[in-house]
Amino acid sequence: MFHILVVDDDKNTRLLFRAVLEDAGYTVTTANDGEHALDIMDKEHVDLVVLDIMMPNMDGYEFTKLLRESQNNLPILMVSAKQLPADKHKGFLAGTDDYMTKPIDDEEMLYRIKALLRRAKIASEHKIYVGDVVLDYDSLTVTKGSVIQELPQKEFMLLYKLLSYPGKIFTRIQLMDEIWGAESNTGWETVTVHIGRLRKRFEAWDEFAIESVRGLGYKAVKKV
Numbered sequence: 001m002f003h004i005l006v007v008d009d010d011k012n013t014r015l016l017f018r019a020v021l022e023d024a025g026y027t028v029t030t031a032n033d034g035e036h037a038l039d040i041m042d043k044e045h046v047d048l049v050v051l052d053i054m055m056p057n058m059d060g061y062e063f064t065k066l067l068r069e070s071q072n073n074l075p076i077l078m079v080s081a082k083q084l085p086a087d088k089h090k091g092f093l094a095g096t097d098d099y100m101t102k103p104i105d106d107e108e109m110l111y112r113i114k115a116l117l118r119r120a121k122i123a124s125e126h127k128i129y130v131g132d133v134v135l136d137y138d139s140l141t142v143t144k145g146s147v148i149q150e151l152p153q154k155e156f157m158l159l160y161k162l163l164s165y166p167g168k169i170f171t172r173i174q175l176m177d178e179i180w181g182a183e184s185n186t187g188w189e190t191v192t193v194h195i196g197r198l199r200k201r202f203e204a205w206d207e208f209a210i211e212s213v214r215g216l217g218y219k220a221v222k223k224v
Contacts, residue, residue: 002117003027003045007037007063008052008079017050020106021113034058034066046074048117050109053080053091061094068095073123075116079104119164128163131207131224135160144205151201154179158194162210162220171217191218 004026006017014030021028029044031037033055040046053060064076078096080087091099098112122128126137134143140156142149151159157179162170172188180186195218199210207224 002047003029004048004050004113005029005031005037005040005046006050007031007034007055007060008050009033009055010052013052020109021050024110026113034060034063037063038066048075048077048113048120050077050079050113051096053078053082053087060096061090064091064094064096073120075120077109077112077116079109122164128160130163130222133205133207135163142202144207149201155194155198155201158191159198159210159220162218163208163222166208166220166222169213169216169219174217 004021006014006021006028007030008014008017009032011032014032018028018030029040029046031040035058037049037051038058051060051063058066060078060080064078067074067076076096076098078091078099079102080091080099081102082088083101088099097116100109100112128135132144135141135156136143137156137160140151140153142151142156142159158175161175161178172191175191176184176186176188180190195210195212202208207222209221209223211219211221213219
């Protein structure tokens with residue numbers, strides 16, 4: 001059961017978010033500002049924070065910056081009435097993982113929280129699970145039952161990246177920069193070659209597929 005900490009100085013917002021999150025199966029604790037939130041985190045394990053920005057004593061920016069400076073990578077979703085791009089930029093520079101503007105669509109918030117928790121689990125375990133398939137970042141292996149495939153580093157990193165964000169479209173240039181590095185002299189055609197190798201390697205596996213999106217790039221699709 002994931003434990004979510006809601007930090008907002010508005011009592012009605014805290015009650016609303018608690019109801020929505022508990023209805024979705026989460027354990028919820030609330031705090032009315034950043035200082036109160038830190039006190040709670042000293043006593044309880046928290047998996048994710050839903051955080052307002054404008055609060056007394058310690059606002060959302062300060063709270064986030066303090067956590068990141070202490071090397072705490074807890075997922076943070078900022079939720080604020082501040083809608084200007086500059087406000088969002090400030091939030092991301094402070095270290096938030098995601099940002100939503102009020103009024104909040106409850107369903108969208110739940111989707112975003114689910115995605116943040118999934119990525120946090122991937123980051124901490126260095127593993128991705130797709131049905132019976134396990135991608136292990138530390139050993140560069142893809143396992144299904146008794147079948148273990150050890151991939152070349154770039155192939156593995158490419159597959160790991162795509163399956164970390166199933167359904168998300170990545171351009172060849174994005175993948176080139178993230179896997180090979182922005183300073184690499186290798187052409188983007190290398191991505192196409194590696195995608196082809198991955199498709200061939202896993203063509204008989206039904207759990208996932210790598211799809212081309214014409215004119216854009218590639219995306220991984222989970223089928224289980």
